[in-house]
Amino acid sequence: MPAARPRLVVDACVHDAGMRTAILDYGAGNLTSVQRACAHLGCAADIVRDPSALAAADRIIFPGVGAAGAAMARLAESGLAAALRRAIAEGRPVLGICLGLQLLFEESAEDGGVACLGVLPGRVVRLEPADARCKVPHMGWNAVDFAPDEPLAQGLPDRHFYFVHSYVAQPGPGVRTIAESEHGGRFCAGVRAGSLVAVQFHPEKSGAAGLALLGRFLASA
Amino acid sequence: MPLRLIARLDIKAPNLVKGVRLEGLRVIGDPAEHAARYTAEGIDEIHYQDIVASLYQRNSIVDLVRATAERVFVPLTVGGGIRTIEDIRTLLRAGADKVCINTAAVRRPDFIREAATTFGSQCIVVAIEAIRQKSGRWEAFTDNGREHTGLDAYDWARRAVELGAGEILLTSVDREGTARGMDLEFIRSVGQGLPVPVVAHGGVGCPQHAVEAADLGVDGIAVAHVLHYRRHTIAELKAALAAAGHTVRMEAA
Numbered sequence: 001m002p003a004a005r006p007r008l009v010v011d012a013c014v015h016d017a018g019m020r021t022a023i024l025d026y027g028a029g030n031l032t033s034v035q036r037a038c039a040h041l042g043c044a045a046d047i048v049r050d051p052s053a054l055a056a057a058d059r060i061i062f063p064g065v066g067a068a069g070a071a072m073a074r075l076a077e078s079g080l081a082a083a084l085r086r087a088i089a090e091g092r093p094v095l096g097i098c099l100g101l102q103l104l105f106e107e108s109a110e111d112g113g114v115a116c117l118g119v120l121p122g123r124v125v126r127l128e129p130a131d132a133r134c135k136v137p138h139m140g141w142n143a144v145d146f147a148p149d150e151p152l153a154q155g156l157p158d159r160h161f162y163f164v165h166s167y168v169a170q171p172g173p174g175v176r177t178i179a180e181s182e183h184g185g186r187f188c189a190g191v192r193a194g195s196l197v198a199v200q201f202h203p204e205k206s207g208a209a210g211l212a213l214l215g216r217f218l219a220s221a
Numbered sequence: 222m223p224l225r226l227i228a229r230l231d232i233k234a235p236n237l238v239k240g241v242r243l244e245g246l247r248v249i250g251d252p253a254e255h256a257a258r259y260t261a262e263g264i265d266e267i268h269y270q271d272i273v274a275s276l277y278q279r280n281s282i283v284d285l286v287r288a289t290a291e292r293v294f295v296p297l298t299v300g301g302g303i304r305t306i307e308d309i310r311t312l313l314r315a316g317a318d319k320v321c322i323n324t325a326a327v328r329r330p331d332f333i334r335e336a337a338t339t340f341g342s343q344c345i346v347v348a349i350e351a352i353r354q355k356s357g358r359w360e361a362f363t364d365n366g367r368e369h370t371g372l373d374a375y376d377w378a379r380r381a382v383e384l385g386a387g388e389i390l391l392t393s394v395d396r397e398g399t400a401r402g403m404d405l406e407f408i409r410s411v412g413q414g415l416p417v418p419v420v421a422h423g424g425v426g427c428p429q430h431a432v433e434a435a436d437l438g439v440d441g442i443a444v445a446h447v448l449h450y451r452r453h454t455i456a457e458l459k460a461a462l463a464a465a466g467h468t469v470r471m472e473a474a
Binding site: 162204 | 222223225263290294314318341387440
Protein backbone atom coordinates (compact mmCIF):
# COMPACT_ATOMS: atom_id res chain seq x y z
CA MET A 1 0.00 0.00 0.00
CA PRO A 2 2.36 2.73 -1.16
CA ALA A 3 1.28 6.10 0.08
CA ALA A 4 0.78 8.89 -2.42
CA ARG A 5 3.56 11.44 -2.55
CA PRO A 6 2.04 14.46 -0.91
CA ARG A 7 3.76 17.78 -1.31
CA LEU A 8 3.34 20.64 1.04
CA VAL A 9 1.24 23.27 -0.59
CA VAL A 10 3.12 26.49 -1.04
CA ASP A 11 1.46 29.49 -2.56
CA ALA A 12 4.54 31.69 -2.68
CA CYS A 13 6.39 30.71 -5.79
CA VAL A 14 10.05 31.54 -6.03
CA HIS A 15 11.46 32.91 -9.26
CA ASP A 16 15.14 32.49 -8.79
CA ALA A 17 16.40 34.31 -11.90
CA GLY A 18 20.08 34.18 -11.04
CA MET A 19 19.66 35.49 -7.52
CA ARG A 20 22.41 34.37 -5.20
CA THR A 21 21.04 33.26 -1.85
CA ALA A 22 23.57 32.71 0.93
CA ILE A 23 22.96 30.75 4.10
CA LEU A 24 25.47 31.97 6.63
CA ASP A 25 27.52 29.14 8.14
CA TYR A 26 29.25 30.01 11.38
CA GLY A 27 29.13 26.57 12.93
CA ALA A 28 25.79 27.03 14.65
CA GLY A 29 23.21 24.42 13.97
CA ASN A 30 21.46 22.59 11.25
CA LEU A 31 21.95 24.67 8.12
CA THR A 32 21.05 21.85 5.80
CA SER A 33 17.42 22.04 6.96
CA VAL A 34 17.28 25.65 5.79
CA GLN A 35 19.01 24.74 2.55
CA ARG A 36 16.59 21.86 1.88
CA ALA A 37 13.60 24.06 2.60
CA CYS A 38 14.93 26.61 0.08
CA ALA A 39 15.51 23.80 -2.44
CA HIS A 40 11.94 22.60 -1.90
CA LEU A 41 10.84 26.13 -2.80
CA GLY A 42 12.91 26.13 -5.96
CA CYS A 43 15.81 28.18 -4.64
CA ALA A 44 19.35 26.81 -4.78
CA ALA A 45 20.89 28.48 -1.74
CA ASP A 46 24.59 28.25 -0.96
CA ILE A 47 25.99 27.57 2.47
CA VAL A 48 28.58 30.29 2.85
CA ARG A 49 31.56 30.38 5.21
CA ASP A 50 33.72 33.21 4.02
CA PRO A 51 33.11 36.96 3.97
CA SER A 52 33.78 37.40 0.24
CA ALA A 53 31.06 34.90 -0.67
CA LEU A 54 28.71 36.72 1.66
CA ALA A 55 29.59 40.03 0.01
CA ALA A 56 28.51 38.57 -3.36
CA ALA A 57 25.12 37.36 -2.12
CA ASP A 58 21.91 39.06 -3.23
CA ARG A 59 20.03 37.88 -0.18
CA ILE A 60 21.16 36.30 3.06
CA ILE A 61 19.66 33.86 5.50
CA PHE A 62 21.22 34.10 8.94
CA PRO A 63 20.13 30.95 10.79
CA GLY A 64 21.41 29.40 13.97
CA VAL A 65 20.84 27.14 16.90
CA GLY A 66 23.24 27.15 19.78
CA ALA A 67 24.93 29.41 22.26
CA ALA A 68 25.44 33.12 21.64
CA GLY A 69 28.99 33.28 23.02
CA ALA A 70 30.51 30.66 20.74
CA ALA A 71 28.52 31.96 17.78
CA MET A 72 29.69 35.57 18.19
CA ALA A 73 33.28 34.44 18.61
CA ARG A 74 33.13 32.53 15.32
CA LEU A 75 31.35 35.35 13.50
CA ALA A 76 33.97 37.84 14.65
CA GLU A 77 37.10 35.83 13.93
CA SER A 78 35.89 34.66 10.51
CA GLY A 79 35.16 38.20 9.35
CA LEU A 80 31.54 37.21 8.73
CA ALA A 81 30.30 39.67 11.36
CA ALA A 82 31.72 42.63 9.45
CA ALA A 83 30.47 41.31 6.10
CA LEU A 84 26.99 40.79 7.50
CA ARG A 85 26.90 44.27 9.04
CA ARG A 86 27.91 45.70 5.67
CA ALA A 87 25.21 43.73 3.81
CA ILE A 88 22.58 44.98 6.24
CA ALA A 89 23.84 48.56 5.98
CA GLU A 90 23.58 48.29 2.18
CA GLY A 91 19.96 47.23 2.52
CA ARG A 92 20.36 43.75 1.10
CA PRO A 93 17.51 41.45 2.19
CA VAL A 94 18.42 39.43 5.27
CA LEU A 95 16.32 36.86 7.11
CA GLY A 96 17.47 36.05 10.64
CA ILE A 97 16.25 32.83 12.22
CA CYS A 98 16.31 31.99 15.96
CA LEU A 99 19.85 32.70 17.20
CA GLY A 100 20.21 34.72 14.00
CA LEU A 101 17.54 37.09 15.32
CA GLN A 102 19.09 37.33 18.78
CA LEU A 103 22.60 38.10 17.54
CA LEU A 104 21.35 41.19 15.68
CA PHE A 105 20.84 43.00 18.99
CA GLU A 106 23.41 44.74 21.15
CA GLU A 107 23.93 42.14 23.82
CA SER A 108 22.73 38.80 25.09
CA ALA A 109 22.53 37.60 28.67
CA GLU A 110 23.51 34.10 27.52
CA ASP A 111 26.88 32.68 28.57
CA GLY A 112 27.26 35.31 31.29
CA GLY A 113 26.82 38.22 28.87
CA VAL A 114 27.86 38.47 25.24
CA ALA A 115 28.30 41.54 23.04
CA CYS A 116 26.37 40.85 19.82
CA LEU A 117 26.29 42.47 16.37
CA GLY A 118 24.50 45.59 17.54
CA VAL A 119 22.66 46.06 14.26
CA LEU A 120 19.44 46.61 16.20
CA PRO A 121 19.03 48.40 19.54
CA GLY A 122 17.92 46.15 22.36
CA ARG A 123 19.03 43.14 24.31
CA VAL A 124 18.41 39.42 24.64
CA VAL A 125 17.34 38.03 27.99
CA ARG A 126 16.57 34.63 29.42
CA LEU A 127 12.99 33.51 28.88
CA GLU A 128 11.30 33.60 32.29
CA PRO A 129 7.70 32.45 32.02
CA ALA A 130 5.43 33.85 34.69
CA ASP A 131 3.52 30.57 34.59
CA ALA A 132 5.50 27.72 36.15
CA ARG A 133 3.86 25.21 33.82
CA CYS A 134 5.63 26.87 30.90
CA LYS A 135 8.95 25.09 30.50
CA VAL A 136 12.29 26.42 29.28
CA PRO A 137 13.57 25.79 26.64
CA HIS A 138 10.38 26.86 24.92
CA MET A 139 10.21 23.97 22.51
CA GLY A 140 7.35 23.14 20.22
CA TRP A 141 4.72 24.70 18.02
CA ASN A 142 3.21 27.93 19.19
CA ALA A 143 0.72 30.43 17.80
CA VAL A 144 2.25 33.59 16.35
CA ASP A 145 0.45 36.90 15.97
CA PHE A 146 1.85 38.93 13.11
CA ALA A 147 1.52 42.63 12.41
CA PRO A 148 -1.32 42.79 9.87
CA ASP A 149 0.82 44.54 7.26
CA GLU A 150 3.91 42.31 7.55
CA PRO A 151 4.64 41.14 3.99
CA LEU A 152 6.06 37.75 5.01
CA ALA A 153 2.88 36.89 6.90
CA GLN A 154 0.39 37.42 4.10
CA GLY A 155 -1.73 34.42 3.19
CA LEU A 156 -0.12 31.91 5.54
CA PRO A 157 -1.99 28.59 5.78
CA ASP A 158 -1.57 28.47 9.54
CA ARG A 159 -0.20 30.69 12.32
CA HIS A 160 1.61 27.99 14.29
CA PHE A 161 5.38 27.88 14.05
CA TYR A 162 8.05 25.71 15.62
CA PHE A 163 10.21 27.24 18.37
CA VAL A 164 13.32 25.99 20.18
CA HIS A 165 14.90 28.63 22.41
CA SER A 166 15.66 29.70 25.96
CA TYR A 167 16.35 33.38 25.33
CA VAL A 168 14.22 36.16 23.85
CA ALA A 169 14.85 39.56 22.35
CA GLN A 170 13.72 42.77 24.03
CA PRO A 171 13.87 45.21 21.14
CA GLY A 172 14.84 48.76 21.98
CA PRO A 173 13.19 51.93 20.72
CA GLY A 174 12.73 52.18 16.97
CA VAL A 175 12.74 48.44 16.30
CA ARG A 176 9.50 47.25 14.79
CA THR A 177 8.14 44.06 16.34
CA ILE A 178 6.29 42.22 13.57
CA ALA A 179 5.40 39.06 15.46
CA GLU A 180 4.59 38.05 18.99
CA SER A 181 3.88 34.79 20.72
CA GLU A 182 3.09 33.73 24.25
CA HIS A 183 4.87 31.41 26.67
CA GLY A 184 3.97 32.40 30.21
CA GLY A 185 3.87 35.99 28.95
CA ARG A 186 4.11 37.72 25.57
CA PHE A 187 7.45 37.71 23.84
CA CYS A 188 8.97 39.05 20.66
CA ALA A 189 8.80 36.47 17.85
CA GLY A 190 9.88 38.68 14.98
CA VAL A 191 11.32 42.09 14.09
CA ARG A 192 11.81 44.12 10.94
CA ALA A 193 14.02 47.06 10.03
CA GLY A 194 13.69 47.82 6.34
CA SER A 195 14.80 44.79 4.34
CA LEU A 196 16.20 43.12 7.46
CA VAL A 197 13.64 40.76 8.95
CA ALA A 198 14.16 38.17 11.67
CA VAL A 199 12.04 35.58 13.40
CA GLN A 200 12.53 33.65 16.62
CA PHE A 201 10.87 30.47 15.28
CA HIS A 202 12.13 28.04 12.65
CA PRO A 203 10.31 28.43 9.32
CA GLU A 204 12.31 25.49 7.95
CA LYS A 205 10.69 23.23 10.56
CA SER A 206 7.22 24.73 10.61
CA GLY A 207 5.52 22.70 7.92
CA ALA A 208 3.43 24.43 5.27
CA ALA A 209 3.22 27.72 7.19
CA GLY A 210 6.99 27.92 7.55
CA LEU A 211 7.63 27.12 3.91
CA ALA A 212 5.10 29.74 2.89
CA LEU A 213 6.84 32.38 5.01
CA LEU A 214 10.27 31.39 3.73
CA GLY A 215 8.90 31.41 0.19
CA ARG A 216 7.67 34.96 0.70
CA PHE A 217 11.10 36.07 1.82
CA LEU A 218 12.72 34.45 -1.22
CA ALA A 219 10.10 35.82 -3.57
CA SER A 220 10.16 39.34 -2.16
CA ALA A 221 13.88 39.75 -2.03
CA MET B 222 1.48 25.98 24.00
CA PRO B 223 -0.16 23.36 21.79
CA LEU B 224 0.24 19.74 22.71
CA ARG B 225 2.49 17.96 20.21
CA LEU B 226 1.24 14.89 18.39
CA ILE B 227 4.23 12.82 17.34
CA ALA B 228 4.27 9.99 14.81
CA ARG B 229 6.58 7.28 16.01
CA LEU B 230 8.05 5.20 13.21
CA ASP B 231 10.01 2.11 14.19
CA ILE B 232 12.61 1.40 11.54
CA LYS B 233 14.16 -1.88 10.57
CA ALA B 234 16.02 -0.52 7.57
CA PRO B 235 14.84 -0.03 4.96
CA ASN B 236 11.34 -0.63 6.30
CA LEU B 237 8.87 0.96 8.63
CA VAL B 238 7.81 -1.82 11.00
CA LYS B 239 5.45 -2.19 13.90
CA GLY B 240 5.46 -4.65 16.75
CA VAL B 241 3.60 -5.36 19.94
CA ARG B 242 5.42 -4.57 23.19
CA LEU B 243 8.43 -3.73 20.99
CA GLU B 244 8.51 -7.29 19.56
CA GLY B 245 6.89 -9.35 16.82
CA LEU B 246 7.57 -6.95 14.00
CA ARG B 247 5.40 -6.49 10.93
CA VAL B 248 6.52 -4.56 7.89
CA ILE B 249 4.30 -1.54 7.28
CA GLY B 250 6.00 0.15 4.33
CA ASP B 251 8.39 2.89 3.35
CA PRO B 252 9.33 5.17 6.27
CA ALA B 253 9.92 8.38 4.32
CA GLU B 254 6.64 7.98 2.44
CA HIS B 255 4.80 7.60 5.72
CA ALA B 256 6.65 10.50 7.33
CA ALA B 257 5.76 12.74 4.36
CA ARG B 258 2.11 11.68 4.43
CA TYR B 259 1.79 12.24 8.18
CA THR B 260 3.40 15.66 7.76
CA ALA B 261 0.95 16.62 5.03
CA GLU B 262 -1.86 15.45 7.31
CA GLY B 263 -0.71 17.71 10.13
CA ILE B 264 1.58 15.71 12.41
CA ASP B 265 3.68 17.96 14.64
CA GLU B 266 6.83 15.88 14.77
CA ILE B 267 8.31 12.65 13.40
CA HIS B 268 10.25 10.17 15.54
CA TYR B 269 12.35 7.52 13.80
CA GLN B 270 13.48 4.72 16.07
CA ASP B 271 16.05 2.35 14.59
CA ILE B 272 15.04 -0.78 16.42
CA VAL B 273 17.83 -2.97 15.08
CA ALA B 274 20.56 -0.40 15.45
CA SER B 275 23.40 -2.76 14.77
CA LEU B 276 26.68 -1.11 13.93
CA TYR B 277 26.87 -2.38 10.36
CA GLN B 278 23.50 -0.82 9.61
CA ARG B 279 24.25 2.69 10.85
CA ASN B 280 24.51 4.05 7.34
CA SER B 281 21.01 3.03 6.38
CA ILE B 282 19.35 5.09 9.12
CA VAL B 283 21.55 8.08 8.27
CA ASP B 284 20.59 7.79 4.59
CA LEU B 285 16.96 7.51 5.58
CA VAL B 286 17.19 10.62 7.76
CA ARG B 287 18.80 12.51 4.88
CA ALA B 288 16.13 11.40 2.40
CA THR B 289 13.37 12.26 4.83
CA ALA B 290 14.73 15.71 5.66
CA GLU B 291 14.58 16.62 1.97
CA ARG B 292 10.81 16.47 1.99
CA VAL B 293 9.65 16.62 5.60
CA PHE B 294 9.72 20.10 7.13
CA VAL B 295 8.66 19.38 10.67
CA PRO B 296 11.00 18.42 13.54
CA LEU B 297 12.57 15.00 13.24
CA THR B 298 13.80 13.01 16.24
CA VAL B 299 16.01 9.98 15.67
CA GLY B 300 16.86 7.24 18.16
CA GLY B 301 18.34 3.78 18.30
CA GLY B 302 21.94 2.67 18.63
CA ILE B 303 23.40 6.09 19.39
CA ARG B 304 26.61 5.49 21.28
CA THR B 305 28.95 8.41 20.69
CA ILE B 306 29.04 12.17 20.24
CA GLU B 307 30.06 11.50 16.65
CA ASP B 308 26.89 9.39 16.12
CA ILE B 309 24.84 12.40 17.24
CA ARG B 310 26.77 14.81 15.03
CA THR B 311 26.23 12.55 12.02
CA LEU B 312 22.48 12.33 12.59
CA LEU B 313 22.08 16.07 13.20
CA ARG B 314 24.06 16.81 10.03
CA ALA B 315 21.88 14.38 8.10
CA GLY B 316 18.81 16.36 9.13
CA ALA B 317 17.70 15.18 12.56
CA ASP B 318 16.68 17.94 14.97
CA LYS B 319 16.84 15.85 18.11
CA VAL B 320 18.35 12.53 19.05
CA CYS B 321 16.88 10.04 21.45
CA ILE B 322 19.16 8.06 23.76
CA ASN B 323 18.43 5.10 25.98
CA THR B 324 21.02 2.32 26.29
CA ALA B 325 24.11 4.52 25.99
CA ALA B 326 22.77 6.83 28.71
CA VAL B 327 22.03 3.93 31.04
CA ARG B 328 25.50 2.48 30.53
CA ARG B 329 27.21 5.80 31.08
CA PRO B 330 24.97 8.60 32.36
CA ASP B 331 27.66 11.22 31.72
CA PHE B 332 27.02 10.68 28.02
CA ILE B 333 23.88 12.77 28.51
CA ARG B 334 25.94 15.61 29.96
CA GLU B 335 28.51 15.44 27.17
CA ALA B 336 25.82 15.38 24.50
CA ALA B 337 23.89 18.27 26.05
CA THR B 338 27.04 20.35 26.46
CA THR B 339 28.09 19.73 22.87
CA PHE B 340 24.77 20.17 21.10
CA GLY B 341 22.45 21.83 23.64
CA SER B 342 19.80 20.23 25.82
CA GLN B 343 17.10 21.07 23.30
CA CYS B 344 18.23 18.28 21.01
CA ILE B 345 18.87 15.56 23.60
CA VAL B 346 15.90 13.33 24.40
CA VAL B 347 16.29 10.54 26.92
CA ALA B 348 13.96 7.60 26.39
CA ILE B 349 12.77 5.58 29.34
CA GLU B 350 11.22 2.27 28.38
CA ALA B 351 9.63 0.98 31.54
CA ILE B 352 7.97 -2.16 32.81
CA ARG B 353 6.04 -2.27 36.07
CA GLN B 354 7.60 -4.46 38.71
CA LYS B 355 5.97 -6.47 41.49
CA SER B 356 6.92 -3.72 43.92
CA GLY B 357 4.56 -1.40 42.04
CA ARG B 358 7.45 0.75 40.81
CA TRP B 359 8.47 1.10 37.16
CA GLU B 360 11.89 -0.13 36.14
CA ALA B 361 13.74 1.26 33.12
CA PHE B 362 14.71 -1.28 30.47
CA THR B 363 16.98 -1.25 27.45
CA ASP B 364 17.11 -3.25 24.21
CA ASN B 365 13.43 -2.96 23.40
CA GLY B 366 12.29 -3.98 26.85
CA ARG B 367 14.52 -7.02 27.17
CA GLU B 368 17.32 -5.91 29.47
CA HIS B 369 16.84 -4.90 33.10
CA THR B 370 18.77 -1.83 34.20
CA GLY B 371 17.93 -1.87 37.88
CA LEU B 372 17.07 1.83 37.53
CA ASP B 373 13.84 3.12 38.98
CA ALA B 374 12.13 5.07 36.21
CA TYR B 375 11.13 7.97 38.48
CA ASP B 376 14.65 8.48 39.78
CA TRP B 377 16.26 7.90 36.41
CA ALA B 378 14.07 10.52 34.71
CA ARG B 379 15.12 13.13 37.26
CA ARG B 380 18.77 12.19 37.04
CA ALA B 381 18.64 12.41 33.24
CA VAL B 382 17.21 15.94 33.46
CA GLU B 383 19.92 16.97 35.92
CA LEU B 384 22.51 15.70 33.48
CA GLY B 385 21.05 17.81 30.69
CA ALA B 386 18.25 15.89 28.96
CA GLY B 387 15.96 18.41 27.29
CA GLU B 388 13.03 16.07 26.95
CA ILE B 389 11.93 12.76 28.46
CA LEU B 390 10.16 10.15 26.36
CA LEU B 391 8.19 7.72 28.51
CA THR B 392 7.39 4.41 26.86
CA SER B 393 5.22 1.85 28.58
CA VAL B 394 6.56 -1.41 27.18
CA ASP B 395 3.48 -3.30 28.41
CA ARG B 396 1.15 -1.07 26.40
CA GLU B 397 3.30 -0.42 23.34
CA GLY B 398 1.63 -1.66 20.16
CA THR B 399 -1.44 -2.93 22.02
CA ALA B 400 -3.81 -0.04 21.24
CA ARG B 401 -5.30 -0.62 24.69
CA GLY B 402 -4.71 2.87 26.00
CA MET B 403 -1.73 4.48 27.70
CA ASP B 404 -0.46 3.49 31.11
CA LEU B 405 -1.77 6.60 32.81
CA GLU B 406 -0.45 5.69 36.23
CA PHE B 407 3.06 5.35 34.82
CA ILE B 408 2.88 8.66 32.99
CA ARG B 409 1.45 10.44 36.01
CA SER B 410 3.82 9.03 38.59
CA VAL B 411 7.02 9.34 36.56
CA GLY B 412 6.27 12.27 34.26
CA GLN B 413 4.47 14.80 36.39
CA GLY B 414 6.60 17.55 37.86
CA LEU B 415 9.54 17.13 35.48
CA PRO B 416 10.92 20.54 34.49
CA VAL B 417 11.43 19.56 30.83
CA PRO B 418 8.89 18.44 28.22
CA VAL B 419 7.46 14.95 28.67
CA VAL B 420 6.28 12.80 25.80
CA ALA B 421 4.02 9.84 26.53
CA HIS B 422 4.25 6.79 24.29
CA GLY B 423 2.65 3.39 24.13
CA GLY B 424 -0.91 2.28 23.78
CA VAL B 425 -2.91 4.88 21.88
CA GLY B 426 -5.54 3.05 19.85
CA CYS B 427 -8.21 5.72 19.59
CA PRO B 428 -8.65 9.47 20.15
CA GLN B 429 -9.94 8.96 23.70
CA HIS B 430 -6.64 7.32 24.70
CA ALA B 431 -4.77 10.41 23.58
CA VAL B 432 -7.17 12.65 25.48
CA GLU B 433 -6.60 10.66 28.68
CA ALA B 434 -2.85 11.20 28.44
CA ALA B 435 -3.28 14.86 27.52
CA ASP B 436 -5.43 15.34 30.63
CA LEU B 437 -2.34 14.46 32.69
CA GLY B 438 -0.56 17.50 31.28
CA VAL B 439 2.02 15.83 29.05
CA ASP B 440 3.71 17.99 26.42
CA GLY B 441 3.58 15.43 23.65
CA ILE B 442 1.92 12.16 22.73
CA ALA B 443 3.67 9.68 20.46
CA VAL B 444 1.46 7.40 18.40
CA ALA B 445 2.21 4.60 15.96
CA HIS B 446 -0.29 1.75 15.64
CA VAL B 447 -3.30 4.07 15.37
CA LEU B 448 -1.78 5.81 12.34
CA HIS B 449 0.12 2.97 10.69
CA TYR B 450 -2.97 0.73 10.63
CA ARG B 451 -5.16 3.69 9.68
CA ARG B 452 -7.42 3.24 12.69
CA HIS B 453 -7.85 6.99 12.98
CA THR B 454 -6.52 10.05 11.21
CA ILE B 455 -4.33 12.75 12.67
CA ALA B 456 -7.24 15.16 12.20
CA GLU B 457 -9.52 12.89 14.25
CA LEU B 458 -6.97 12.63 17.05
CA LYS B 459 -6.45 16.39 17.10
CA ALA B 460 -10.16 17.14 16.91
CA ALA B 461 -10.76 14.95 19.96
CA LEU B 462 -7.95 16.67 21.85
CA ALA B 463 -9.33 20.08 20.93
CA ALA B 464 -12.86 19.06 21.93
CA ALA B 465 -11.49 18.02 25.32
CA GLY B 466 -10.09 21.50 25.81
CA HIS B 467 -6.47 20.92 24.78
CA THR B 468 -4.70 23.30 22.44
CA VAL B 469 -3.50 21.64 19.26
CA ARG B 470 -2.07 22.92 16.01
CA MET B 471 -4.62 22.75 13.22
CA GLU B 472 -3.82 23.97 9.75
CA ALA B 473 -6.44 26.26 8.35
CA ALA B 474 -5.94 25.06 4.79
